[in-house]
Amino acid sequence: MIEQYIEALIFASDTSLRLEEITICLQVTLEREVSNQEVLAAIDIIKERYLNQNSALELVKIANGYQFLTTAAMLPVINQLHIQRSKKKLSQSALETLAIIAYQQPITKLEIEQIRGVNCDYTIQKLLEKDLISIAGKAEGPGRPILYQLSAYFLDYFGINSIADLPQPKDLEQDVDSQIGEIAE
Numbered sequence: 001m002i003e004q005y006i007e008a009l010i011f012a013s014d015t016s017l018r019l020e021e022i023t024i025c026l027q028v029t030l031e032r033e034v035s036n037q038e039v040l041a042a043i044d045i046i047k048e049r050y051l052n053q054n055s056a057l058e059l060v061k062i063a064n065g066y067q068f069l070t071t072a073a074m075l076p077v078i079n080q081l082h083i084q085r086s087k088k089k090l091s092q093s094a095l096e097t098l099a100i101i102a103y104q105q106p107i108t109k110l111e112i113e114q115i116r117g118v119n120c121d122y123t124i125q126k127l128l129e130k131d132l133i134s135i136a137g138k139a140e141g142p143g144r145p146i147l148y149q150l151s152a153y154f155l156d157y158f159g160i161n162s163i164a165d166l167p168q169p170k171d172l173e174q175d176v177d178s179q180i181g182e183i184a185e
Contacts, residue, residue: 003042003049005029016065097123098132098154102166106136106147124148132157 009025010017019036026034043066047059056074059066070078090098097120100112112120127133136149150163160166 002026002030002034002038003045006039006042007046010059010066011068013067016061016063016067018065022066091123093118093120093123094127097127098150101127101133101148102150102154102163103169105149106139107149108139108141108145108147110145112148130157 005026006022009022019039023034023036023039026039043059050058056070057068058071060069062069093116096116097112100115101107104111104115109120109124112124124133128135131151131153133148133154134151136147138144139147155161155163
């Protein structure tokens with residue numbers, strides 16, 4: 001039974017779980033003293049079980065704790081997943097909404113809609129699901145609308161180091177007079 005508890009703890013943790021954390025959780029749950037040696041023995045049993053099952057997962061010690069990871073043999077299929085996900089392009093409305101949020105953040109949905117001139121419910125929901133934007137809090141105005149901002153993942157997705165690397169609006173503006181003159185000639 002202790003192996004199942006440990007397996008569940010490690011599986012449920014989004015980071016590696018230290019031996020001390022596992023021991024404390026078990027002691028509180030089981031209402032008895034649990035030694036580090038007992039936990040280590042159970043971890044060895046879990047490791048063996050996954051190894052013997054020829055599983056795609058393995059229990060590894062990482063960062064001074066324990067975590068489930070996919071085995072090295074699964075790398076090709078995992079890479080394929082990442083390739084497929086990276087191919088998913090953003091729609092024009094998603095790009096427009098992202099640009100507005102990038103330059104006006106934090107910003108409410110109503111402000112985005114006033115700039116775009118269309119309803120943005122669906123687009124904002126999709127950008128939240130893709131983790132390209134996040135909720136920054138609530139505005140102080142009437143109804144306390146939700147404020148949106150770019151997420152940390154946005155930088156990874158677009159391959160930039162910081163928001164400062166985005167083009168500045170002045171760089172995007174074109175001199176209308178020079179275009180008219182060039183066309184006329």
